[in-house]
Amino acid sequence: MRNTLIGIAGGLALALASGTSAYAQELTIFWAEWDPANYLQELVNEYEAETGVTVTVETTPWSDFQTKAFTEFNARGSAYDMIVGDSQWLGAASEGGHYVDLTEFFNKHNLGEVMAPATVKYYAEYPGNSGKFWAVPAEGDAVGWSYRKDWFEDPAEMAAFKEKYGYDLAPPADWKQLTDIAEFFHRPDENRYGIAIYTDNSYDAMVMGVENAIFSYGAELGNFETYEVDGYVNSDKAVAALENYKKLYSYTPPGWAKTFFVENNQAITEGLVAMSMNYFAFFPALLNEASNPHAANTGFFANPAGPDGDQFAALGGQGISIVSYSDYQEESMKFLEWFIKDETQKRWAELGGYTASAAVLQSEEFRKATPYNEAFYQTMFKVKDFWAVPEFAELLTAANQRLYPFIVGNEGTAKETLDALASDWEATFKKYGRGQ
Amino acid sequence: MASQVMTNLDPKSRAAAKGLSDLTIRNLFIIPTIAFLIIFNIFPLLYSLAYSFTDFRASTRAPANFVGLQNYRDLLSDPFIWSNFSITAKYVLISVTGQVLVGFGLAMLLNRAIPAKGLITTLLLLPMMLSMAVVGLFWKLLYDPNFGIINYFLGLEKFEWLADPDMALYAIAIVDIWMWAPFVMLLSLAGLSAVPKHLYEAAEIDRASGLYTFFRITLPLVAPILMIAIIFRTMEAFKTFDLAYVLSSQPTTELIAIRLYKMAFQEWQTGMSSAFAYIVLIMVVAITNIYVKYLNKVKAR
Numbered sequence: 001m002r003n004t005l006i007g008i009a010g011g012l013a014l015a016l017a018s019g020t021s022a023y024a025q026e027l028t029i030f031w032a033e034w035d036p037a038n039y040l041q042e043l044v045n046e047y048e049a050e051t052g053v054t055v056t057v058e059t060t061p062w063s064d065f066q067t068k069a070f071t072e073f074n075a076r077g078s079a080y081d082m083i084v085g086d087s088q089w090l091g092a093a094s095e096g097g098h099y100v101d102l103t104e105f106f107n108k109h110n111l112g113e114v115m116a117p118a119t120v121k122y123y124a125e126y127p128g129n130s131g132k133f134w135a136v137p138a139e140g141d142a143v144g145w146s147y148r149k150d151w152f153e154d155p156a157e158m159a160a161f162k163e164k165y166g167y168d169l170a171p172p173a174d175w176k177q178l179t180d181i182a183e184f185f186h187r188p189d190e191n192r193y194g195i196a197i198y199t200d201n202s203y204d205a206m207v208m209g210v211e212n213a214i215f216s217y218g219a220e221l222g223n224f225e226t227y228e229v230d231g232y233v234n235s236d237k238a239v240a241a242l243e244n245y246k247k248l249y250s251y252t253p254p255g256w257a258k259t260f261f262v263e264n265n266q267a268i269t270e271g272l273v274a275m276s277m278n279y280f281a282f283f284p285a286l287l288n289e290a291s292n293p294h295a296a297n298t299g300f301f302a303n304p305a306g307p308d309g310d311q312f313a314a315l316g317g318q319g320i321s322i323v324s325y326s327d328y329q330e331e332s333m334k335f336l337e338w339f340i341k342d343e344t345q346k347r348w349a350e351l352g353g354y355t356a357s358a359a360v361l362q363s364e365e366f367r368k369a370t371p372y373n374e375a376f377y378q379t380m381f382k383v384k385d386f387w388a389v390p391e392f393a394e395l396l397t398a399a400n401q402r403l404y405p406f407i408v409g410n411e412g413t414a415k416e417t418l419d420a421l422a423s424d425w426e427a428t429f430k431k432y433g434r435g436q
Numbered sequence: 437m438a439s440q441v442m443t444n445l446d447p448k449s450r451a452a453a454k455g456l457s458d459l460t461i462r463n464l465f466i467i468p469t470i471a472f473l474i475i476f477n478i479f480p481l482l483y484s485l486a487y488s489f490t491d492f493r494a495s496t497r498a499p500a501n502f503v504g505l506q507n508y509r510d511l512l513s514d515p516f517i518w519s520n521f522s523i524t525a526k527y528v529l530i531s532v533t534g535q536v537l538v539g540f541g542l543a544m545l546l547n548r549a550i551p552a553k554g555l556i557t558t559l560l561l562l563p564m565m566l567s568m569a570v571v572g573l574f575w576k577l578l579y580d581p582n583f584g585i586i587n588y589f590l591g592l593e594k595f596e597w598l599a600d601p602d603m604a605l606y607a608i609a610i611v612d613i614w615m616w617a618p619f620v621m622l623l624s625l626a627g628l629s630a631v632p633k634h635l636y637e638a639a640e641i642d643r644a645s646g647l648y649t650f651f652r653i654t655l656p657l658v659a660p661i662l663m664i665a666i667i668f669r670t671m672e673a674f675k676t677f678d679l680a681y682v683l684s685s686q687p688t689t690e691l692i693a694i695r696l697y698k699m700a701f702q703e704w705q706t707g708m709s710s711a712f713a714y715i716v717l718i719m720v721v722a723i724t725n726i727y728v729k730y731l732n733k734v735k736a737r
Contacts, residue, residue, distance in 0.1 A: 066702060067701045067702065070494075070495050070701075070704060071701070073495065074494040074495055074704075092495050092496070092704070095496060096495050096496045096497055097497050188594070191582075200685055201685045201687070202685050202698075203702065253581075253582060254581035254582060254594040254596055254599070255579075255580060255581040255582065255594075255596045255597075255598065255599040256599065257596070257598065257599030257684075257685075257686065258598065258599070258684060258685045258686075270582075272582070390493075390495070390496060391703070393698075393702045393703040393704065394703045394705070396702075397698060397702070397703060401516055401687065404685075404686075404687055405601075405687055408599070408601065408686070409601040409686075409687065409688070
């Protein structure tokens with residue numbers, strides 16, 4: 001018995017000792033489960049080849065990402081050294097002390113100029129204009145559109161469209177055209193529908209879709225510095241934008257009531273719709289013949305302008321941050337130094353990652369690399385984002401509770417919806433003592 | 437009495453040889469369980485009760501401030517929370533009634549000599565052996581208006597089961613009934629087979645009608661076990677999360693468990709969600725108590 005115990009204790013000690021020595025050469029990055037995470041794993045394999053430090057990209061499904069990350073943060077866990085977190089987490093993660101302050105690193109490497117301005121503003125800095133940085137822009141992303149080129153270029157359709165609407169059928173230049181085209185192609189009898197939009201009211205899905213309308217209509221969610229919302233999110237422009245979004249919902253395929261990126265890509269691959277809203281990060285799958293039978297006939301365009309010519313898009317994408325509870329912060333810092341190098345960023349883009357590096361984005365090579373890179377490049381210089389305050393999830397819940405019944409459930413008017421949302425948000429900001 | 441039990445340990449047993457008394461053995465079995473219950477059930481329960489009176493948020497380092505009954509007041513005056521409660525009540529009512537009707541009906545059909553009875557019973561039990569999330573995912577496909585098999589067979593064309601705000605809750609309840617009616621059937625079958633045959637024979641001699649026999653003999657004798665099935669299903673239906681979460685995101689299907697999950701793990705309002713959990717706990721305990729009282733009454737009869 002005693003010998004067995006000694007044996008077990010010896011084994012445990014050996015395992016612990018070898019575990020500790022192996023750990024110093026290992027870093028773990030946490031991200032959501034999607035293609036860019038696979039591209040990142042390929043990229044970091046090259047870091048391992050160069051330095052001998054193994055970097056593992058650990059993933060979890062999107063629906064679980066926020067919960068799992070914050071559970072680990074709240075437990076002060078050291079499972080992850082770095083995290084590629086959503087832009088709206090910045091407030092919660094920085095105020096909660098979960099992220100390492102990267103301001104010094106940011107300034108030393110002049111990242112404010114190396115990375116595209118919008119990505120610095122939304123993925124890295126919190127509070128806005130504070131000059132404090134918590135992340136290195138990693139995966140740029142925004143909402144864009146894919147469309148069926150063959151439907152748009154069919155001579156019979158073009159002639160019929162011109163006759164009905166008085167202008168040429170082409171990728172829409174503004175939201176009115178977008179709506180016209182959706183209406184034109186909406187033919188339930190032929191199992192063809194106008195458009196696919198986000199309608200899932202969990203987390204930020206539908207809100208991102210509505211933001212596309214609100215921002216391009218020239219409206220804002222609020223004043224990000226004073227936390228005023230009345231007169232912003234319920235302005236006349238915002239009301240018109242929401243009405244337009246609801247109108248688009250009437251041109252979606254049947255059952256389009258809980259849809260996000262998976263369903264919107266399916267709408268194209270199944271040949272259901274003429275146009276589909278989605279993050280750029282999901283577009284590579286649409287060019288793959290194996291996953292999209294209409295790959296050769298799929299085109300892309302940036303979110304169109306609103307009635308007054310404003311043109312913006314809702315921001316997706318993430319920055320990479322160092323977790324405060326990591327045992328290997330210095331090693332992580334070294335990794336980030338490698339990650340921001342021009343050649344690494346170039347390689348990141350080649351592998352399929354959406355780099356935020358301004359130089360790479362602006363290069364001809366990048367813009368011509370895929371059919372959607374040009375639209376992505378244009379979009380990344382005109383993006384806007386949701387609130388990044390620590391209580392962003394409460395703001396999202398209120399938005400979902402107000403917007404969904406109007407868009408999908410046909411309840412109330414756009415004005416009533418947004419007035420109610422403004423007062424919900426005001427109450428939340430008041431509760432947390434913001435803008436007082 | 438106790439000392440009588442204590443002396444029951446066989447003096448020749450190995451335990452007795454090692455000098456263990458009955459009391460020691462009893463403690464060896466019971467203490468770990470009690471310790472487990474205290475550490476993992478009672479302690480968190482009390483801890484969260486304390487949190488429910490604070491504005492604590494697990495996602496920040498800010499200290500928890502005592503806010504008294506503010507969380508309870510806010511929750512009970514929030515119209516969205518009341519709507520979550522009424523949705524849940526409606527869901528429990530539809531779902532449990534459906535399960536009892538279908539489950540008891542199936543049990544009546546099976547409570548006779550039919551060929552392959554064992555096989556049929558086993559096949560009918562399959563749904564409740566599946567994972568809730570998996571059931572949710574494949575019923576989502578079955579309900580799909582574009583290619584779903586349900587609309588195809590019912591000839592409903594593009595009927596939107598889950599996208600229609602009024603229909604979605606019924607659609608989820610149908611799935612729950614499909615999944616859990618077999619459970620009610622199983623318990624009912626056990627109750628039915630325990631009804632003494634001579635009562636039916638006596639009823640037959642008295643020329644009692646089938647309906648009279650059912651209401652005067654079958655139902656009263658099966659009632660206690662049926663009540664147990666109803667208690668279990670009500671408690672389960674009350675805390676339904678996965679099925680509704682996977683199937684639909686309609687505000688008309690946001691059950692309390694879903695709202696609680698969002699509040700606790702997406703918004704990280706830890707204090708507020710603890711208060712919410714307590715409100716739910718009190719309601720479940722109250723409802724269960726009413727059922728148990730009724731069950732005792734039925735048994736007494």
